[in-house]
Amino acid sequence: MHDLISAFSGPISGFPVPFCRRSSWSSASLFASGEQGALYLPGPTTCFQDAAGTTPAGDGDPVGYLADLSGNGNHATQSTSAARPTLAQDAGGGWYLDFDGVDDWLDTGVSAIAGRADRFACVAGEFTTHATTWYDHVLHSGSSSSLKAWGMVIRVQEVDGLGNHYWMDNFNSGLSVASRDVFSINLASEVETYRSARTDTSVDHALPAGASTGGVTDFRLMSRISAPAEFAQGDVFGVVILDRAVTVTERTRLETYLANLSGVTL
Numbered sequence: 001m002h003d004l005i006s007a008f009s010g011p012i013s014g015f016p017v018p019f020c021r022r023s024s025w026s027s028a029s030l031f032a033s034g035e036q037g038a039l040y041l042p043g044p045t046t047c048f049q050d051a052a053g054t055t056p057a058g059d060g061d062p063v064g065y066l067a068d069l070s071g072n073g074n075h076a077t078q079s080t081s082a083a084r085p086t087l088a089q090d091a092g093g094g095w096y097l098d099f100d101g102v103d104d105w106l107d108t109g110v111s112a113i114a115g116r117a118d119r120f121a122c123v124a125g126e127f128t129t130h131a132t133t134w135y136d137h138v139l140h141s142g143s144s145s146s147l148k149a150w151g152m153v154i155r156v157q158e159v160d161g162l163g164n165h166y167w168m169d170n171f172n173s174g175l176s177v178a179s180r181d182v183f184s185i186n187l188a189s190e191v192e193t194y195r196s197a198r199t200d201t202s203v204d205h206a207l208p209a210g211a212s213t214g215g216v217t218d219f220r221l222m223s224r225i226s227a228p229a230e231f232a233q234g235d236v237f238g239v240v241i242l243d244r245a246v247t248v249t250e251r252t253r254l255e256t257y258l259a260n261l262s263g264v265t266l
Contacts, residue, residue, distance in 0.1 A: 101233025105223030
């Protein structure tokens, strides 16, 4: 086990990174200057069966508590037993959370990035979808303005009815999510950059002036916050939420780190 405890501080003490296929870069560096957000890496050392975080979870157990490794204390929880994802391990040894697409979701508790014009979100995983009219939300932030909320929504939709799933925000990015990948949205200066690390493809989307600032209230993982209720189906190996944009170097290092973690070939 690759232990990065020394790279973190605060409430994550005692939570080593659950699994790594070897990476010399620490994801802790993204939060080195006290940035708000969260870092989630599922595994037996970070997952607990109950929302209070007292009963450790193993392979096949439900997860009601996922520890935040950023040092911000934004632990993801689920108080409803039936709505908890399942901790699992793939053939290569990588740990992930399995969300059933019916009612599983986690509340990240991340709300401190409201008012930030620039921000970043990244998810390593593989997703399917059963939504042809609405969307399966992988990471959803709430807002009093839909445009402000869309600034950090990560969602998938089967847009053609033929099983082709695409990475979406408030427009079709055209990035396929049919395979396991490391996906990200980097929001800087009113421009969202959607990216698939596996295919090394990026798509830019300009937001209307003022649409990105303020408004973000919370983040849910694999569920829409507002009605109607919608749940994404798939496997999540890692999540990063950050209250600033990232540099190309940071993004590349994070992609490599999460790809190693999730078994994605770049």
